[in-house]
Amino acid sequence: MKRKKVLFFIYQMGAGGAARTLLNIINNLDRSKFEPVLVTLDYNSDYEANVKSDVTFIKINEKRLRNAIFPLAKLIRELKVDLVFSTIPNYNTIAILANLLSFTRAKNIVREADNLSGGFLTDLKLRGYGMMYKWASQVVSLSEGVKQNLIQRYKVKSENIKVIYNPVDLKNIRKHMNEGVLAEEHLPIFHGEEKVIITAGRLVKQKDHQTLIDAFAKVHKQINSKLVILGEGPLKDTLIKQTERLGIQDKVHFIGFQNNPYVYFKHADLFVLTSIHEGFGHVLAEALATGAPVVSTDCASGPAEVLDDGKYGLLAPVGDVNAIANNMQEVLTYDKEKLDRVKEAGYKRVEDFDARQIADEYGALFTETMAR
CATH class of the missing domain: 3.40.50.2000 (Glycogen Phosphorylase B;)
Incomplete structure (x- = not known):
C-alpha cells in the first residue's frame, strides 16, 4: 500500500x-x-x-x-x-x-x-x-x-x-529523566534540606507566575523551600522585582529554558502550574510522568481533564493565592506512603496520553x- x-x-x-x-x-x-x-x-x-x-x-x-x-x-x-x-x-x-x-x-x-x-x-x-x-x-x-x-x-x-x-512521549521523557543530569551551576539548588517547588512555562501573563510567587512566599514562611522557574519571556524582570519586594529573591531561581526539563522535574518535590487558561496543560502530564506531585489551577480547560478533577493532583481556583499556597503546603507535607501512592497514580494516569x-x-x- x-x-x-x-x-x-x-x-x-x-x-x-x-x-x-x-x-x-x-x-x-x-x-x-x-x-x-x-x-x-x-x-x-x-x-x-x-x-x-x-x-x-x-x-x-x-x-x-x-x-x-x-x-x-x-x-x-x-x-x-x-x-x-x-x-x-x-x-x-x-x-x-x-x-x-x-x-x-x-x-x-x-x-x-x-x-x-x-x-x-x-x-x-x-x-x-x-x-x-x-x-x-x-x-x-x-x-x-x-x-x-x-x-x-x-x-x-x-x-x-x-x-x-x-x-506525551513517555519513552523520551523517561530516557531524558534517567540519563540526563542537572547543569553543574544548578546542583546547589537541588542538593540540600529545602523542599524544591518547580514550574515550567513562558514568562507571560497567561501562566500567572505572579500568583505562584505570592503563594510561594506564604509557603516559604511555613516550610523551608525554594522555587525554581523554568522558561523565558517578557515578564522576567517584573517577576524578579516581585521576588525582591517580597524579600524572597534568594529563594526563587530563574533558570531559563532547559532542553531537558524532565531531569529537573524528577529532582523536585512538587510541580505547580498557575495558568489563567490552558488548552490541555501538557506540562502537567509531563510532570506526572517524572513522578512529581502536581498542584494546578482549575483553569479552562485542560488541567481538570488531565488530573481527572483532582484525582491525580490538587486543583485550586485561578488567581487564588491562599488556596494555591494551601495545596502546595499539603503536598509538601505528605508522608512517604502517601507520596509513593501519588507518584504511582501519576505514572498510571499518563499512560492514557x-x-x-x-x-x-x-x-x-x-x-x-x-x-x-
Missing part, C-alpha cells in the same frame, strides 16, 4: 507546546502508512534536533507568516501531499488558504490548542477563525473544554470536531479524513 504524504505546518519548531505536540505526533506516526513532511518558516529552533531523521524537513525562505501562503501552496502541489495538518489559529488560517490555492485534492486538518476567550473584539476574531475552519476537512480539539469553546465562540459545529488529547497511542488516534483520523 502506498504511504500517504502528510504535511505538518508550523511557524517554527520553538520551545512551545504546539511545536512539542507536532514533534510527538510526527515522530510516532506509523511509517508503514504515512510519510511525514515538516514545513516551517526560516527560523532555527529548539526542537529541530529532535525531529527524526526520516522526516522530510523543509524551511520556507520567509520569516513573515502571511508571506508563506503561496510558497506553502506550491509545496503542497509539488510534493503531491495527501493531507495538510496545522495547529493554532493563525497557522491554521495560512494552512487552509495555502491548501485551497494549491488547487489539489489534499485534505486539511486544523487543531485548536487553547481555550481562547475575551471581549467583543476577541469574540469577533474567534468567529472569523471559525468561518475559516469551515474550509477545513476536520477540526481537532485537544480537550473537551476546548471543544466546547470552539462550539460556543468559534461557532464550529460539534459534529465537525474530534477530541484527541495531547501526545502515551504518544504512541495518541499518534495512532491521529493516524486513524488521517486515514478516515482522506477517505472522505
Whole structure:
C-alpha cells in the first residue's frame, strides 16, 4: 500500500507546546502508512534536533507568516501531499488558504490548542477563525473544554470536531529523566534540606507566575523551600522585582529554558502550574510522568481533564493565592506512603496520553479524513 504524504505546518519548531505536540505526533506516526513532511518558516529552533531523521524537513525562505501562503501552496502541489495538518489559529488560517490555492485534492486538518476567550473584539476574531475552519476537512480539539469553546465562540459545529488529547512521549521523557543530569551551576539548588517547588512555562501573563510567587512566599514562611522557574519571556524582570519586594529573591531561581526539563522535574518535590487558561496543560502530564506531585489551577480547560478533577493532583481556583499556597503546603507535607501512592497514580494516569497511542488516534483520523 502506498504511504500517504502528510504535511505538518508550523511557524517554527520553538520551545512551545504546539511545536512539542507536532514533534510527538510526527515522530510516532506509523511509517508503514504515512510519510511525514515538516514545513516551517526560516527560523532555527529548539526542537529541530529532535525531529527524526526520516522526516522530510523543509524551511520556507520567509520569516513573515502571511508571506508563506503561496510558497506553502506550491509545496503542497509539488510534493503531491495527501493531507495538510496545522495547529493554532493563525497557522491554521495560512494552512487552509495555502491548501485551497494549491488547487489539489489534499485534505486539511486544523487543531485548536487553547481555550481562547475575551471581549467583543476577541469574540469577533474567534468567529472569523471559525468561518475559516469551515474550509477545513476536520477540526481537532485537544480537550473537551476546548471543544466546547470552539462550539460556543468559534461557532464550529460539534459534529465537525474530534477530541484527541495531547501526545506525551513517555519513552523520551523517561530516557531524558534517567540519563540526563542537572547543569553543574544548578546542583546547589537541588542538593540540600529545602523542599524544591518547580514550574515550567513562558514568562507571560497567561501562566500567572505572579500568583505562584505570592503563594510561594506564604509557603516559604511555613516550610523551608525554594522555587525554581523554568522558561523565558517578557515578564522576567517584573517577576524578579516581585521576588525582591517580597524579600524572597534568594529563594526563587530563574533558570531559563532547559532542553531537558524532565531531569529537573524528577529532582523536585512538587510541580505547580498557575495558568489563567490552558488548552490541555501538557506540562502537567509531563510532570506526572517524572513522578512529581502536581498542584494546578482549575483553569479552562485542560488541567481538570488531565488530573481527572483532582484525582491525580490538587486543583485550586485561578488567581487564588491562599488556596494555591494551601495545596502546595499539603503536598509538601505528605508522608512517604502517601507520596509513593501519588507518584504511582501519576505514572498510571499518563499512560492514557502515551504518544504512541495518541499518534495512532491521529493516524486513524488521517486515514478516515482522506477517505472522505
